[in-house]
Amino acid sequence: GENVEQHPSTLSVQEGDSAVIKCTYSDSASNYFPWYKQELGKGPQLIIDIRSNVGEKKDQRIAVTLNKTAKHFSLHITETQPEDSAVYFCAREDSNYQLIWGAGTKLIIKP
Amino acid sequence: KAGVTQTPRYLIKTRGQQVTLSCSPISGHRSVSWYQQTPGQGLQFLFEYFSETQRNKGNFPGRFSGRQFSNSRSEMNVSTLELGDSALYLCASRVQEIDGYTFGSGTRLTVV
Numbered sequence: 001g002e003n004v005e006q007h008p009s010t011l012s013v014q015e016g017d018s019a020v021i022k023c024t025y026s027d028s029a030s031n032y033f034p035w036y037k038q039e040l041g042k043g044p045q046l047i048i049d050i051r052s053n054v055g056e057k058k059d060q061r062i063a064v065t066l067n068k069t070a071k072h073f074s075l076h077i078t079e080t081q082p083e084d085s086a087v088y089f090c091a092r093e094d095s096n097y098q099l100i101w102g103a104g105t106k107l108i109i110k111p
Numbered sequence: 112k113a114g115v116t117q118t119p120r121y122l123i124k125t126r127g128q129q130v131t132l133s134c135s136p137i138s139g140h141r142s143v144s145w146y147q148q149t150p151g152q153g154l155q156f157l158f159e160y161f162s163e164t165q166r167n168k169g170n171f172p173g174r175f176s177g178r179q180f181s182n183s184r185s186e187m188n189v190s191t192l193e194l195g196d197s198a199l200y201l202c203a204s205r206v207q208e209i210d211g212y213t214f215g216s217g218t219r220l221t222v223v
Contacts, residue, residue, distance in 0.1 A: 043214030
């Protein structure tokens with residue numbers, strides 16, 4: 001179907017360790033895959049995105065990888081810090097340029 | 112620059128009433144989308160407006176409607192409120208359809 005499957009639903013990592021969140025989709029026509037971070041009481045904030053002509057994109061401690069053949073993309077956060085604690089959403093853009101969202105991952109950074 | 116502004120932040124309404132939520136997009140952003148966020152259903156697309164025209168609509172009943180003004184500000188209206196309409200309503204704007212969204216902080220609607 002058109003849904004985006006996101007795993008895990010909750011992720012707890014030690015401060016300083018890496019965190020990986022994975023999303024899978026089935027619509028091969030998707031070409032744009034953003035990741036959003038939502039903190040308590042705020043709206044989602046775009047943190048990184050990738051288009052289908054690229055396999056990987058990095059921005060400081062954050063990276064996204066895309067495997068179009070396998071239809072999955074992942075968010076990688078290295079050297080996690082307390083301020084990384086939030087809910088992270090992946091999404092894919094459909095043919096009408098609308099976002100289809102994953103269910104979200106609650107990331108907990110343990111001190 | 113100013114972000115996406117949504118008003119009010121919190122709202123409590125009684126079942127059967129109607130409500131209007133407002134969104135002011137980032138200056139220069141002509142596309143405004145509305146989402147409903149609930150713990151059980153996640154983020155669900157309501158509709159998108161571009162240059163005062165509704166361009167896309169999600170799977171919501173006709174009680175949910177919206178509009179966009181010439182200055183790109185948008186409003187959404189929910190009539191005959193039901194308890195299940197309690198949610199965080201998010202507005203997001205972007206320059207055009209190939210760009211990423213910038214979200215507001217949302218309006219928390221509680222129907223009692």
